[in-house]
Amino acid sequence: HVPRPVKKTLEDDDWRAEGAMTYLYRRGFDVYEINTILSAGALGRGENRRLVPTRWSITAVDDTVGQFLRGSIRDNPTVDRIEVHRNEYLGNAFWVILVPGRWEYELVEMKSPGSIWNPDPEAGVYLAAASEGREGRTGYVEETAGAYYAARLGVLEHLDDRGRQAKALVVRHVSDDYWGPVGVWQVREAVRDAFEGERGTAETFGEAVRGVADHLPVSLGRLRRKSTLAAGLQANLADFVDAE
Template sequence: MKIGFDCVKCKGRLKCGLPRCPVLAKLDIKKSLKPKKEFKSETAGVFIGWHGYPKVYAGLLSPHESTTNKGPREWVNNKSSIIDVMTYRSSLVNSRNKVKIKEVKGFNEYVQSSALSSKPLSIDVSLKKAPKILVNYNIHSQPYGPAAEVKELRVNDHPRIKKAVQKVHYDTDLKAGEAMIILKQKELEEYEISSILSAGTLGVDKNRKLVPTRWSITATDDTLGKNYIKKLKNNEVIDYYQVFHGKYFGNIFTILLMPRFWSYELIEMWMPGAVFSSNETQVMTDYEQFNGRKKYAENTGGGYYASRLPITEWLASNNLQASALVIRQITKDYYMPLGVWVVREAVRKALQNSKKFNNYEQARTYTERLTGFDLRKSKLIREKQTILQKFI
């Protein structure tokens, strides 16, 4: 977060209304970081950059000291705070090298072994120079800390690879999308699947390559979501309205399911004080009709696909079909971006709490009361076409 005049004037006294000063929080995290040039640790993930593609930085993430590997599900279950997540992720050093995305030998082998392994790998790291103390974050992927190029790296044990992962990895005739669906059916989490995809370990042999982390996350959400959509289109359409509501890390989600064939819209309301927001509420939206969309959801980005995935999964698993209108309110309590996994988990939380209504007016009134958003501005609502008019 850039320090501006208001931040200088406030000096951390929270005159902005935020629950925690992002500037001071970032400084506190930096003070706790003491990166070294050489250290022993355990792998905590991989990170593939996108600058300079098709020649990118590929790195192993690891703390300076061995620690329990943590991820989104642990943070949700343990009720971790934003600062908890930022502190842990910012402690991870990105030991990296510049590589070509098609390379299969050398440093890329370490990256692939780490991504395929279900357990952290013990490593000895020697960097070319001590990494600068940085806290890196964006809206797409999880934060990470200092980064430096590797001088020497030694992996001290062999990767433990799950049978399902091993099977799709060694099947070089299996397309990456099909492999991802198989891994999801074997109950691997999206976070594992996107990491495996990112390391270039899935797909037809000649097509395998490193995939930048931010791209692999969206590709995973999109591929798995489309598979669920294909399934739910064969289900009966609901004959009621259902509104789900929940929040996580300052992201409030309200989901309105309507008795129509599948369609979907995400409306994002960036409230004053929220990360990346201005002093006024900003509204962004993307949507798709029954046959889907061909272009990337530019307005809402990765959040579009991260939000759609758990909704389609819920509908498919309950043998239902509906049109889904999703309203995401990003409040000032979300003062540091942690990645689109927050969206995915927030929607899952919302899907645990719902009310049913017999008609649209009741559902509309309830939804507008929860969100303050005029549903007449929704593209799905404006269609105002019945199922018979639209699809028969």
């Protein structure tokens, strides 16, 4: 049995893949189901339909749905306090700091020596970061790759469910316990699950960042030098009021 929304996207070969993905997501299909359909070459305009490598299709779905959700929360009121959410999964620790204000997002990754992406045990901690402002970004994220879009999706889904928007800093620490890559799905699910637990709060963004930095393998100074948001974001009162 083919669900009616899927049948509609299969039969309409004049529909851009991005529109079809958003249509399916709005009708309750998860990104995993949409990815399966896209990778099979069953979405998009007829002349463009072809098999899509799974790794590419996963990021394409995460990015497309993320753009849709970013538009959905654009005029939402902001969160009213600074929140800190945390989760740990498969040797990866995640912190999500939400700050009152208009949408901004950054992912900072730290990969410890001996971990899968930084295998030399004598090497230092590898740092990578990528960010976007209210309007998003135009180019593909090279430094943090698919993890950027997977983590962003988890944050945007949470904000959309709450009817809110925020500035969001996601910090990921990949420990040497992470010895075998399992795919960006673990990033997506770890961030989704981070919002299920008890949330912490902080009086200022700086306090929140310092609290997270206490658990990281790099200094607060190095984190701030790498992160656009951690370098000095303060919740802007005018921004806060405008978003109400």
